[in-house]
Amino acid sequence: MKRFRLGVIINPLAGLGGSVGLKGSDGVANDAIAKGAIPKAQQRMQQALAVVLPFADTIDIITASGDMGADLCRQMGFQTNAVYTCSATTSSLDTQQAVTYLLEQQLDLLLFAGGDGTARDISAVVEDKLPVLGVPAGVKIHSGVYGITPHASGLVVSMLLKGELVSLMSADVMDIDEVAFRQGTVRAKRFGEMMVPAEPRYIQAVKMGGKEVDELVLADIAADIIESMEDELYIMGSGSTVAAVMEDLGIDNTLLGVDVIQHKALIASDVTAKQLLELTNDTESCPAKLVITLIGGQGHILGRGNQQLSPELIKRIGKDNILILATKTKLKALEGRPLIVDSGDPELDKALTGYYKIVTGYNDYVMYQVANPDLVEN
Template identity: 60%
Template sequence: MMFRIALVINPFAGLGGSVGLKGSDGLQTRSEALAKGATPRALERSCQAINVLRPYAAEISWLTAAGAMGESTLKKCGFEAEVVYQAQRADDSGAEDTQRAVQAFIEAKADLIVFAGGDGTARDVCAQLREQLPVVGIPAGVKIHSGVYAVTPTAAGRVLEQLIKGELTTLRSADVMDIDEDAFRQGTVKARRYGEMQVPGELEYMQAVKMGGKESDELVLTDIADDIIESMRPDALYIMGSGSTVAAVMEQLNLPNTLLGVDVIRNQELLAQDVTASELEDLLSQHSEKYLVITLIGGQGHIFGRGNQQLSPRVIREIGRDNIRLLATKTKLKALSGRPLRVDTGDPGLDHELSGFIAVTTGYHDQTMVAVKAVD
């Protein structure tokens, strides 16, 4: 049996993440990201997923869009494909091209659509597809709030592998979410549901919809903040990640905070605000002792790879696993229902290095051991 699998890639997905732009929607943001030295990552992440399927080449008939929207990636991975859509401007494709590609896939009788991008890409696919065909999303964007994405690119490949092998038979509806990027850059999360699509019902590999909002238990957050502040070492560099749990630490220090960005402090004073990956690398090279203070995404359990691409593999390796301080309330951990924490740095080797048990600060002098898992 031949599976007709369609692939569409947003080549510019995730472009703004490493340079602190918190999104990649729009030509202006794309241009700004490129001017700041950002490099596309969607093609590389797509390859991580597609390479899993090499043993099944004889069982797959690929449909795709021309050039960077899919054809180039499939060729790089050793697959032949039928090109059913060509963007008018191959080097500058946009949302309308994703939508037109999806429509071409439907007309070409695809069995399933695979797409690489972020929440904006999921919206574009959903706008044309709704629930006509099942989908698998390869996470490649900055914003990944939607439940239609696999937990990592490799996990997306594993989902497809199981489908081809006949191991997955059930489908479930997953919400397509997106946020207002302009509000996002000002520190406000305004999430909206745009519809739902059908995804394979394998919770091991498909992520949950992100749970948003500020922690309500202020006393617990204060206890966590007090514990971290008490442990801070003189002259050491502290990279403060995004999220309301880390924001509680900054608030306790009476320092300004970039809720959805990355800040840097030393001796409990603000050293740099809303930094990019390259700026972090420069700062880290100037300090012998450095730590990373981060939290996890509620509902998903992701530590890296969701909205904090400033924490690049190079940055994480420079800090070291032992110097990561992970914060979360027990309520947030309990909401994972026993699922492990996830890492999706874009570097599979680093993901495996980060795997294992990690101590999570859940209160004042209170820690919980939780498993971190890379998805093979």
């Protein structure tokens, strides 16, 4: 029986800027590390590969040296061959050169961990020569080439290994201007497309861009939240729906970051994961609530552009203190697909499943499910 030849590429710097509020990693990796950021791309790839570990005897992994793949794959027990030696400090050039070498290895699939910048680098080399699948590990995940979570990416690979019928589709590679992003402006652009295994339950849609235009609905949602505010700390997540609440309060808002308010006044602006843990150190005497919205078209409420909201913070706040805001238009666009949490802690993601009361207007709510379909075994 022919062994499955799986290419593996990890961008070790992917996602570094998220937890420290830098809203990306492009060109700011050293700053992120100086602020205390901890690399997570290895962990994200490990979560994906753990799903296919039962098939290890039938897989040959072709990868790059060290942190770009070989160390992790060997540690997990896979038959591993490193065909490219990466630099001591990896860069986008390493990604592109590694993929160039991998293309010569007659791969069945290339699995990579990174963000939109990594997808761009790979797309520039792969084009339509090879099926690819991304493991989400970056701050920005606008492209449609990723699984909805690392576990979901692993499930798609396992379907291929089991010989299940999995079609291929073309998916857009998107990226944004990180400099503008850090200044609160989203400028998304299409950079090409790649072939991905087409499994709608597990592969994310390309993010819907643009600001909510139904200002009356947003005003109603804001009015409901403001009227219910008490003395707790309110951690205000990113996105235009949450921004509407801040605007009605007359508070400067970090559209693409996380702010903290109390008594309807700003306590801290554009905070990092560490700062949030410091601010919520005593939730018994000073309870905290989290106000978030979903990413249009995808349904993610945690783990996309708000990595400041760490698993430790979510556990501290508690499921019952998470307030989700969304217009009915955004919810209907999901066509029944559940909301998704991808916190980086699979056990926490499971604990957060269930039905939530979503604020959709003034005294107007719907019940909607957080289900993480990739955690449901076939």
